Amino acid sequence: MTLSAFMASPLSSTSSAVAFSLGDYDWPRPLSPDAEHDCVRRVRAGDPEAKDILFAANMRLVFFLAHRYPIPDGMTFEDLVQWGAIGLWEAIPRFDPTRGVRFSTYAAFWIRREIGRGLETTATLIRVPRPARDRLARRAATGDSWPLSLADQRALAALHPAPSLEASVGADTEDDLPFATALADDRATDPAERVAEADAAFQQHRWLRQALAALPARTAQILGEAMGWPDQAPRALSAIARDRGLSRERVRQIVQQGLTALRSPLRASRRDWE
Numbered sequence: 161m162t163l164s165a166f167m168a169s170p171l172s173s174t175s176s177a178v179a180f181s182l183g184d185y186d187w188p189r190p191l192s193p194d195a196e197h198d199c200v201r202r203v204r205a206g207d208p209e210a211k212d213i214l215f216a217a218n219m220r221l222v223f224f225l226a227h228r229y230p231i232p233d234g235m236t237f238e239d240l241v242q243w244g245a246i247g248l249w250e251a252i253p254r255f256d257p258t259r260g261v262r263f264s265t266y267a268a269f270w271i272r273r274e275i276g277r278g279l280e281t282t283a284t285l286i287r288v289p290r291p292a293r294d295r296l297a298r299r300a301a302t303g304d305s306w307p308l309s310l311a312d313q314r315a316l317a318a319l320h321p322a323p324s325l326e327a328s329v330g331a332d333t334e335d336d337l338p339f340a341t342a343l344a345d346d347r348a349t350d351p352a353e354r355v356a357e358a359d360a361a362f363q364q365h366r367w368l369r370q371a372l373a374a375l376p377a378r379t380a381q382i383l384g385e386a387m388g389w390p391d392q393a394p395r396a397l398s399a400i401a402r403d404r405g406l407s408r409e410r411v412r413q414i415v416q417q418g419l420t421a422l423r424s425p426l427r428a429s430r431r432d433w434e
Contacts, residue, residue, distance in 0.1 A: 188217045190264065200257050211252050214263065215245075221264055222248055225271050232279065240275055247274030371422050382411060383418035 191199060191214070199217075202210030222244035229240055251270035255263050372380050382404070385395045401411045 188213075188219075190220065191217045193262070196263055197257060200255060200263060203252060203255075214252050215249060218248055218264060218267055219245070221267060222271055225268060226275065229275060229279070239278065243274045243278035244271040247271040250274070375418055375421055379414055379418045379421070382414045386411070386415045 190196075196214070196217075199210045199214050203214060222241060226237065226240040226244050231237055231240065247270040248267055251263075251267040254270070255266050257263075259266075372384070375383070382400060385400050386397060387394055397411045397415070398408050400406075401408045404411070
């Protein structure tokens, strides 16, 4: 089955995805190491049928990995599966068997990469934009007009998101590669280790979004304005106080209460990641 055939078929629908999870749809079993090696050899020789075989034999992996992600509002499990299928299709011609890893290990990165990119562009993920990070870093370095305690500043640092897949790594060297490229590049860390790091980064994004949503609405809004979450410049406490008819001290208290509420579950959650 080709990627285009999969996208056009009912096999990519949510009902079929659920059927798979219940064992009602019989995808081909994963290939044995010898069969996989032969199939990869044929792919590298330009055999389109071998690419289709490798694709179908690894669709179970796509469903398995897609099940590990939460489904944001307005999206379906079908979306995750289709993004993962695109990643699998992209991985097939890029796989180099001489690197000493199974195809499934390599494909897992590309599957997660496409699911992550789909979520990043479609879902509403809480992140600190680069201009806001720069301003916060300058404030932390100088202490000028910084309204929070050192403990709160450390809490903020702990909540900074992981690098985007499109961000550069090795900026101080001639190996300035996009992060996503480095994950699969033989000059970088083993792709299997990077897959685990990317998964942990997504889990951190998910935790932060859920933790902020669990705060009282006013606390989350004021904390977001003060910290620049999700996509806004940080605002001075005095400006927030003026707009809301509160004293600056009251706004400061609300911000600190919000950070305190986030800090305890963050520590517990980080222990779960480690």
